[in-house]
Amino acid sequence: MTAESRAALLLLAPAAVILGVFFFAPVVAGFALSLTDFDLYSLGDVHHTRLVALHNYRELVGSSIFWTAFVNTLYFALVGGPLTVVVSLAAALLVNARLTKYKAFFRTVYFAPVVTTLVAVAIVFKYIYHPRFGMLNRALAALHLPTPDWLGNPHLAMLAIIILAVWKGFGYTMIIFITGLQNIPEELYEAARIDGAGKWQQFRHVTVPMLGPTFLFVGVVVAIGQLQIFAEPYVMTQGGPLNKTVTVVMLMYQQGFKFWRMGYAASVAFILFLLIGAATVVQMKMQERR
Amino acid sequence: MSRRLESAILHGVLIAGGVITLFPLFWMLSASFMHSGEAATFPPRLLPQAPTLDQYRQLFVRLNLGRAFFSSAVVASIVTISSVLFGSMAGYAFAKLRFGGRDRLFGLLLTAVVIPPQVGMLPLFLLMKKLHLVNSYWGAIVPSMATMFGIFLVRQFMLSVPHDLLEAARLDGAGELRIYWSVVMPLARPILATLATFMFMSTWNDFMWPLIVLSDQAHYTLPVALANLSGEHVQDIELMMAGAVVTVLPVLALFVALQRYYIAGLMAGSVKG
Numbered sequence: 001m002t003a004e005s006r007a008a009l010l011l012l013a014p015a016a017v018i019l020g021v022f023f024f025a026p027v028v029a030g031f032a033l034s035l036t037d038f039d040l041y042s043l044g045d046v047h048h049t050r051l052v053a054l055h056n057y058r059e060l061v062g063s064s065i066f067w068t069a070f071v072n073t074l075y076f077a078l079v080g081g082p083l084t085v086v087v088s089l090a091a092a093l094l095v096n097a098r099l100t101k102y103k104a105f106f107r108t109v110y111f112a113p114v115v116t117t118l119v120a121v122a123i124v125f126k127y128i129y130h131p132r133f134g135m136l137n138r139a140l141a142a143l144h145l146p147t148p149d150w151l152g153n154p155h156l157a158m159l160a161i162i163i164l165a166v167w168k169g170f171g172y173t174m175i176i177f178i179t180g181l182q183n184i185p186e187e188l189y190e191a192a193r194i195d196g197a198g199k200w201q202q203f204r205h206v207t208v209p210m211l212g213p214t215f216l217f218v219g220v221v222v223a224i225g226q227l228q229i230f231a232e233p234y235v236m237t238q239g240g241p242l243n244k245t246v247t248v249v250m251l252m253y254q255q256g257f258k259f260w261r262m263g264y265a266a267s268v269a270f271i272l273f274l275l276i277g278a279a280t281v282v283q284m285k286m287q288e289r290r
Numbered sequence: 291m292s293r294r295l296e297s298a299i300l301h302g303v304l305i306a307g308g309v310i311t312l313f314p315l316f317w318m319l320s321a322s323f324m325h326s327g328e329a330a331t332f333p334p335r336l337l338p339q340a341p342t343l344d345q346y347r348q349l350f351v352r353l354n355l356g357r358a359f360f361s362s363a364v365v366a367s368i369v370t371i372s373s374v375l376f377g378s379m380a381g382y383a384f385a386k387l388r389f390g391g392r393d394r395l396f397g398l399l400l401t402a403v404v405i406p407p408q409v410g411m412l413p414l415f416l417l418m419k420k421l422h423l424v425n426s427y428w429g430a431i432v433p434s435m436a437t438m439f440g441i442f443l444v445r446q447f448m449l450s451v452p453h454d455l456l457e458a459a460r461l462d463g464a465g466e467l468r469i470y471w472s473v474v475m476p477l478a479r480p481i482l483a484t485l486a487t488f489m490f491m492s493t494w495n496d497f498m499w500p501l502i503v504l505s506d507q508a509h510y511t512l513p514v515a516l517a518n519l520s521g522e523h524v525q526d527i528e529l530m531m532a533g534a535v536v537t538v539l540p541v542l543a544l545f546v547a548l549q550r551y552y553i554a555g556l557m558a559g560s561v562k563g
Contacts, residue, residue: 004388004466007466007467011383012383014375014376014379018432023402023433024402026412026417030411101301110307112312115545117494118495120513123517124315128314133334133527227406230497252408252411252412
């Protein structure tokens with residue numbers, strides 16, 4: 001073995017051990033766990049565990065709460081994801097515009113929610129959404145608009161959580177879009193102007209196509225993040241009203257760590273894995289077609 | 291449209307967006323200095339009538355939130371130090387050292403990026419239980435002591451370190467580990483600062499795994515303690531806002547101070563992602 005590969009082995013060892021033992025092994029074990037009936041009794045004595053093949057998955061597909069969580073999670077991602085992309089692209093275009101002064105200042109302001117603690121701001125938004133004392137409804141009342149019970153109304157609760165998620169997350173994707181915008185060569189815009197393209201046409205035919213790879217990256221990152229939604233409903237609604245904000249990860253947490261049905265919960269987690277894998281593949285396919 | 295008008299509209303929209311973005315944080319801060327019940331009065335108040343530290347006093351004296359603050363600081367600090375050290379070691383090895391199976395191993399590690407951590411959480415909990423690390427700081431710390439993100443970030447940076455520099459050091463008779471520590475590490479300072487900022491903040495804000503692995507209040511980190519508190523004190527708006535401030539302010543301050551590194555890291559991570 002050369003001195004170089006000996007050194008490499010030494011330098012890689014700590015990270016490899018930690019990632020191997022505390023990440024990759026549990027992920028593989030998670031799949032194995034999903035094929036067993038591991039529960040509270042197994043927690044006391046492992047010998048109570050039996051292999052049940054795909055029984056957990058069959059039970060899952062037959063349970064209505066799973067489908068509710070599945071649909072809620074997809075709704076959150078399919079509405080919240082595109083909304084985040086649109087808001088962050090708009091913010092990036094504004095901050096990056098040639099006429100904009102104090103670019104760094106606005107960038108920092110828009111980015112600030114990203115670094116805040118999700119649990120803390122979820123609590124803040126819970127009070128902002130309060131039907132009577134919340135600042136949102138007080139502002140709406142002042143404008144003589146309807147003042148719904150945002151988190152108490154089954155039709156609005158998830159939407160209210162989506163608004164929080166967009167507020168919290170758009171600064172991150174904005175930064176990625178700004179990087180993408182800055183990588184577009186200025187000559188392309190000049191050429192478009194010479195050809196008589198207006199602002200909108202420049203955006204449509206230069207900016208959007210040139211941002212192609214950025215859209216893919218942003219889409220995948222946002223999808224991966226959004227499908228894992230947990231803390232917002234945990235803090236704000238506990239899954240209510242009428243289970244309208246129960247999510248896949250929340251179901252996994254409840255089943256696995258409240259009721260200790262760990263085999264069943266592992267099958268929920270694995271579905272999440274498939275969902276995220278599918279979202280990534282779909283994004284890539286869509287990008288290829290363009 | 292004249293240039294001046296265009297600029298006025300542009301900045302008007304930017305400022306409006308900024309006000310909307312900062313309002314929740316402003317209101318959180320303002321309400322945290324109000325007396326109990328003041329945030330629920332009619333007509334609404336945007337600023338406290340007579341600012342008070344009552345809510346903070348109650349949090350730290352009666353509800354012992356200082357303990358959770360300490361827990362968060364311990365967990366985030368140890369995770370930061372170790373993930374920067376281990377990430378820099380592995381990142382350097384992947385970028386600059388030649389060894390068999392390097393690219394295949396790196397490719398395998400990269401798949402970790404699309405695997406949601408929740409998939410491994412159930413077995414991880416059982417493993418922690420076996421190791422008697424449930425309900426201890428180490429239980430929250432160990433799984434994050436090395437991260438794929440850190441390895442990737444350092445590797446991207448190290449790729450730009452010239453090979454000649456390393457060869458020169460080798461010709462001078464420096465050993466491989468010595469080159470890593472004395473030649474490469476000083477060069478990598480900016481990216482290490484980026485990684486440290488990133489890791490500290492994400493660990494400080496982390497919720498789900500600490501919620502699972504820390505089951506008794508004595509070890510709760512701030513987000514877990516806060517979520518727990520919010521269940522018991524639903525009506526105490528001002529108190530909860532003070533709790534949110536205590537949780538958010540340290541990371542927000544750190545971000546404002548170190549944003550250069552933080553945003554640079556995001557951009558580096560995205561360009562070649």
